[in-house]
Amino acid sequence: MSEARRLSSGEAEGGPSAPRLSPLAWVRDRLGWDDIAHLAAKKEVPIHRHTVFYYLGGMALFLFLVQVATGILLLLYYRPSATEAFESVQYIMAEVPFGWLIRSIHAWGANLFVGVVLLHLASVFFLKAYRAPREMTWISGAILLFLTFGFGFSGYLLPWNTLSYFATKVGTDVPAQIPGIGPLLSRILRGGSDVTGATLSRFYGIHVAILPAITTLFLGLHLILVQKKGMSVPPSVERERSPRTMRFVPDFLLRDMVGWLTAVGLLAALSAFFPYELGRKADPFASAPAGIRPEWYFLSMFQALKYLPAEIAGVPGETLGVLFFGALAVVLVGVPLLDRGSSAGRPSPWWNRLAAVALLGALLLALLALLPAPGEATS
């Protein structure tokens, strides 16, 4: 240890008279490991009554990595063509050793991941962690949220079963409502005018290549910003006194690992007790079964669009709905820029109320969407 420290402080770096390093010390020296270790050792996490919410970000990252790992494993057997996709997933579930486990973890993990991301978003919002100087962290985080939804939507189609086929049909109808570029956008998404094998190929490419590439960029930015700016302390705590801190390594990290292991245990339990069913292969010529609905994180938007009247002041209701949600997305991204008050230290009760109303509304809509549709079997 001390030998390496001596070396990193500027002494002979591999010159002819340099003392020999152990292999491990050599790798650490060339990678500049000690600088990183030094930075990590410096990272401190404030301890206060809201500390528990700090775990959500790391949990989201962990679950993302679980998705990447299980996704890469599934890639080894999955075939992205309309004739073979369903059969390949069936093969994974039935023939490949532990294929059922990997696939179920990936499917349940997706839901858990989105849930944790939403909780992370809510906690960051209500704890005002987006105040200056962390605005870019929030913006990159909002973009990561949209990327997460993209992962969920594109991945849902890949098993090519009845539910996912029709849910995608309904889902890709929504962008078509955007005035002007809507139909073109829908065509680009679908790879044609209808949901077909071309859509499957496209969604597969989006799910395993395009979104991961973009996510790597934004996730990297997000994480770097979090390290550079440090952990934000909520205003209510700040006002009282500066809180004490704990070291990130090893204290916070060990606690993080407890959470991560619990998540893994939960995923394994879900996979064994509630294995993700495969259903029936999609038949584009069959009529859509009653009660088609998208994944739970899209339910509120789906239900809201259903309530809109066909026309409002000459404009199609769905178009207005889509535009409204687009505006909501813009507002979400721009929260730190819009809520200048909180950056100046002033409390922002109206923002909190607005967010609470939005959340409750979304929850209500989602619950309404879960009610059985007419003609649907309530199983």
Add this chain to the structure above:
Amino acid sequence: MRTFFAVLVSSLLVGASARATPEARPAASVGCVDCHLALDDPSVTPPAKAFADDVHARAGFTCASCHGGDPRAEDQEVAHDRKKGFRGKPSAREVPLVCGTCHADAAAMKHFNPSMRVDQLSEYRSSGHGKKLSQGDETVATCTSCHGAHGILPVKDARSPVYPTRIAQTCNRCHGDPALMAAHNLPADVYAQYTRSVHHEALAKKGDLSAPTCNSCHGNHGAAPPQVGSVANVCGTCHAVFADQFKASPHWEAFAELGLPGCVTCHENHLIVHPTDAFLSTGKDSRCASCHEPGSEGAKSAAAMYADLLRLQKETGAARASLAREAEAGMEVSRAQFDLARADEALTKARADVHLFQPYAVEKAVTTGLTVARAASAEAARIAREREFRRKGLFVSLGLIFLAIVGLVAKIRDLDRRRVSGGP
């Protein structure tokens, strides 16, 4: 008279065949048609119009070929001269003879259609229609009743009244007329019954031209109902397996003694519906109960066969449902489902074996099927157990994770304690 007429017609035919192709036909040979068309009279113009489509016209025949007379004469008296062989509209009794002049003459037919049969006239004479006609009944069917008189089309032409899908309607023209049928002591609802049968469904709806219609069982020209003893043979021309089984069964001799019409006894002659297992039951669809009294040997045999068939159906259905459940959960069941098809085949065979009217035969076929169905159910249960096993395997990993969490918590508390007591 008949000989004279035959000579006259054949001489005209020889002349007609000499001018075979329609293009080569001189204008004078269609003289009848010109005049008859120009007359625009409902009794003489339609035939002239229809003849243009006639298969005989295409072969070079003219009106005079059958009606006699002089087609080149422009004066009606001359054209219709009896001395020139004109005979006007043939009577019902004369029609078969007119047609038979060519169609019963192999040498003549060889000129036009060498593979066509020439025994229609002799068959007709043996038919119910032919016999009645020879006794003087002119209300029965003759050649023109079914084939038409002037726009005669080949049988293979879908517009022909004797095309397979249209034969039943053609027969129905007379056999559906209540007054006419009453006069001959025949039922008038045969067509109504036939259209509700599986044979009609196969022919008219599924387009299977090999499915039977009136002529398939009654004959074409020698049309007569099969005798009681021949029914099994007639049905057996297609349903060979059942006919063989029936002939080997105790019902064969019993039915013959009782004068019962074989297959028709249980399956009806025209209203042949899709048979169901319920034929063997004691309910409203029962066929056995009409002869076998409750408690008799026959009734017991029927009940045994019925029970066997139902059991196989139930087991196969249950196995199929279990496999489907596992499939929906994502388990691999295709091999088991493939093997289960043997059970369906066993059921089909068992249903065929019913016609042996020996319960042991049905039982044998059913047992084969039950073995397959039970094996499939066992496979489904094994697959379900494998799913359960996965749950149990999980507890091992959960245990390890729990242990790891305990380890982590212990480490955390230890670090905290050392921190509090002023350690590193």
Add this chain to the structure above:
Amino acid sequence: MHITAAEPDQSRRRWISYLLGTSLGATILSFLYPVLRFVVPPLASEPSLSEIELDVKASDIAHNSGRIVPFAGKPVLLLRTATGELKALAATCTHLACTVQYRAERADVWCACHNGIYDTNGTNISGPPPRPLAKLDVNVRGEKIVLRRS
């Protein structure tokens, strides 16, 4: 400060670290085991809907004989004619879906349920079947037989 308490403290520390290390290691191994098993492909070839390689060898099928093989969950009759040609026909009878069989004594394809008869090209020649049997492409690579939908 805690010199007297150092020894039991040290052993406790060691014990905890040992527990943590072992349990974490065992947990990671319990994750790695299914992953490694997953990566090794199973022996059963992947079910394909359009083309499969059969387990039976080309030399196993004698002249003037036939057998049923599964193809995408449905039975297929693989037969070799007396002249040595390999043919494959969908083995589901077009009448009422019984499985047909090859009859060597008559060199035809027969359905035992209702006496339906097809020739070796699949054409329905006698009995109730309304349609011929579908043909499949047979390709032979050495001993391997590959069936493909036409």
